[in-house]
Amino acid sequence: MTKHTESPNRLGKDRDWLVYQAGGLHIEDVCLSAVARAVPTPFYCYSADAIRSAYKYLASAVNPIGVSICFAVKANSNIAVLGLLAELGCGMDIVSGGELERALAAGVPASKIIFSGVGKTRAEIARAVEVGIHQINVESAAEITAVAEVARGLGQRAPITLRVNPDVDAKTHAKITTATKDSKFGIPIGDVADLYAEAAAMPELEVLGVAVHIGSQIHDMSPFRRAFSAMADLVVFMRGRGLVVPRLDLGGGIGIASNDTPGPDIAEYAAIIAETVGHLGCQLTVEPGRWLVGRAGLLVTEVLYLKEMQSGPMAILDVGMNDLMRPALYDAQHPVLTLHEPRTDRAAPHYSLVGPICESSDQFGTYDRLGEMRAGDLLAFDCAGAYGASMASTYNSRDLVAEVLVEGSRFRTIRRRQDISEMLRLEQAGRWQFPAPEGQEATRSAQPVSDGALRTPVTIGTS
Structure with a gap:
C-alpha cells in the first residue's frame, strides 16, 4: 500500500x-x-461555488485568446453539475449517446456539444446529426464512412473534425495516456491530410477541422506544447494543399492539485496555446473535465x-x-x-x-x-x-x-x-422469444410462459 x-x-x-x-x-x-x-x-x-469559480478562472485565462470551453462530461455526468456549467456558457464534450441526452436534459444547446469517442454507433451518430450537434470528432477512416452513410440517409450534412494521434506521450499513468502510436484513439498524424481531403469531397460531410487529446491529469506542460505544435504544423501543411481548416479542438487533460503537489499553471497553459496555435486563425476549443470539477x-x-x-x-x-x-x-x-x-x-x-x-x-x-x-x-x-x-x-x-x-x-x-429494490425491478424476466428465420423480423411469442417460476410475479420490497 x-x-x-x-x-x-x-x-x-x-x-x-x-x-x-x-x-x-x-x-x-x-x-x-x-x-x-x-x-x-x-x-x-x-460545492457549486467551487465549480463556478474553476470555470470562471479558466475562462478568464483562455477566452481572451479566443478559446471556448467544452466540459468533458465523462468526468462528472450529473445533470445538476452540467446545468451549473451550462448556465455559465460552457459547452460539452461527450463520448456516448447517453451523455448527449444528459447534456440536452441539462439545457445545453446542441450547437455547443462535441461528440468524441472511438466507437460511436450509427444510432448515436444519427441522433447527434438530427439534433444539430456542433461537431463529431471522428477517429478512423471507417467512422468517416459510417457518418457519411448516416447523414445521407437523413438527407443532412454532418459536421465533423478528424481526431489526430500525434504520438505524444503525456507521461502520466498508462491507462490515461491517449496519444501514443499504439493507442486506440485518433488517426495517425501522417494519415490525416489524405483522409481529410477524401472526407471533404463527400457531399454528406461538412469537414471543419482537426482535434487532439493526449491524456489526463497532466501537470508537466511540455507534452501540451509538443502536441499543439504538431497540430499547428499539420494545419499549415493541410492548408498548403488547399484544404480549409477553420477549427482546432485541443482536447483536455489539465491536472489538478493534490496533497503537496501544486496544480498546473493555467496562465502558462494559456500562453502555450497562444504561442503554438494562436496564429492559425482557427476557432479554438479546449475540453477540460477533471480541472473544472475534481x-x-x-x-x-x-x-x-x-x-x-x-x-x-x-x-x-x-x-x-x-x-x-x-x-x-x-x-x-x-x-x-x-x-x-x-x-x-x-x-x-x-x-x-x-x-x-x-x-x-x-x-x-x-x-x-x-x-x-x-x-x-x-x-x-x-x-x-x-x-x-x-x-x-x-x-x-x-x-x-x-x-x-x-x-x-x-x-x-x-x-x-x-x-x-430498484435493481431487482430491472431484472424481471420478459417473455421468451424465438429467433426468426434469416431475413425476417423476430416476433415475440404469444404463447404463455411454461416455467411456473417465471410466471410467478416478482414481489419487490420498497425502501
Missing part, C-alpha cells in the same frame, strides 16, 4: 469553500456532518470497523471500489479528511483504509494525521469530484452511491441512492 501524509488543516489557500468551522468540516456554509445525518453514507458532495467534490464515508493487523491498524469503511474506482484502476491517491477536526497528534497511528468489496484491490492506501479513529467516525476522500460518481457501479449488488450539491447554506440530493 501507498502511504500518504495528510494534514486536514491544510485545505489550500485557493479553497475558501472548504474549511473547518467550530471543529467541523464545512463545504461552503454547510457542515458535512449535518449532511451525513440526512443522507446515508457513502455519498458524493459537491477539487469541487468529496466522497463521505463512515468507519465501520477497526482491525489490528501486523503492519498496523486497518479501518474498514462503508465505501468501496465500486463507489470510487480510481485507486484500484489507476493507482490514484486521494487525500483523506476527517469530518471533525482531528488533534494534531503526530503519535497517532497510521491507518490503512479499505472497503467492503470482496476484492483485494478494494483498498485506498495508508494515511497518518487522521488522529485516533473509532467505529462510526466520518471521513471524506478529497478531490473526488471527477471520475468518481460517473464511474461508480453496483458491484457486489451494493447501492449506487448518492450525490449531493451544496450551494451557500443549503444542500440537496441531486442523485438519490439506487437500492437493491
Whole structure:
C-alpha cells in the first residue's frame, strides 16, 4: 500500500469553500456532518461555488485568446453539475449517446456539444446529426464512412473534425495516456491530410477541422506544447494543399492539485496555446473535465470497523471500489479528511483504509494525521469530484452511491441512492422469444410462459 501524509488543516489557500468551522468540516456554509445525518453514507458532495469559480478562472485565462470551453462530461455526468456549467456558457464534450441526452436534459444547446469517442454507433451518430450537434470528432477512416452513410440517409450534412494521434506521450499513468502510436484513439498524424481531403469531397460531410487529446491529469506542460505544435504544423501543411481548416479542438487533460503537489499553471497553459496555435486563425476549443470539477467534490464515508493487523491498524469503511474506482484502476491517491477536526497528534497511528468489496484491490492506501479513529467516525476522500460518481457501479449488488450539491447554506440530493429494490425491478424476466428465420423480423411469442417460476410475479420490497 501507498502511504500518504495528510494534514486536514491544510485545505489550500485557493479553497475558501472548504474549511473547518467550530471543529467541523464545512463545504461552503454547510457542515458535512449535518449532511451525513440526512443522507446515508457513502455519498458524493459537491460545492457549486467551487465549480463556478474553476470555470470562471479558466475562462478568464483562455477566452481572451479566443478559446471556448467544452466540459468533458465523462468526468462528472450529473445533470445538476452540467446545468451549473451550462448556465455559465460552457459547452460539452461527450463520448456516448447517453451523455448527449444528459447534456440536452441539462439545457445545453446542441450547437455547443462535441461528440468524441472511438466507437460511436450509427444510432448515436444519427441522433447527434438530427439534433444539430456542433461537431463529431471522428477517429478512423471507417467512422468517416459510417457518418457519411448516416447523414445521407437523413438527407443532412454532418459536421465533423478528424481526431489526430500525434504520438505524444503525456507521461502520466498508462491507462490515461491517449496519444501514443499504439493507442486506440485518433488517426495517425501522417494519415490525416489524405483522409481529410477524401472526407471533404463527400457531399454528406461538412469537414471543419482537426482535434487532439493526449491524456489526463497532466501537470508537466511540455507534452501540451509538443502536441499543439504538431497540430499547428499539420494545419499549415493541410492548408498548403488547399484544404480549409477553420477549427482546432485541443482536447483536455489539465491536472489538478493534490496533497503537496501544486496544480498546473493555467496562465502558462494559456500562453502555450497562444504561442503554438494562436496564429492559425482557427476557432479554438479546449475540453477540460477533471480541472473544472475534481477539487469541487468529496466522497463521505463512515468507519465501520477497526482491525489490528501486523503492519498496523486497518479501518474498514462503508465505501468501496465500486463507489470510487480510481485507486484500484489507476493507482490514484486521494487525500483523506476527517469530518471533525482531528488533534494534531503526530503519535497517532497510521491507518490503512479499505472497503467492503470482496476484492483485494478494494483498498485506498495508508494515511497518518487522521488522529485516533473509532467505529462510526466520518471521513471524506478529497478531490473526488471527477471520475468518481460517473464511474461508480453496483458491484457486489451494493447501492449506487448518492450525490449531493451544496450551494451557500443549503444542500440537496441531486442523485438519490439506487437500492437493491430498484435493481431487482430491472431484472424481471420478459417473455421468451424465438429467433426468426434469416431475413425476417423476430416476433415475440404469444404463447404463455411454461416455467411456473417465471410466471410467478416478482414481489419487490420498497425502501
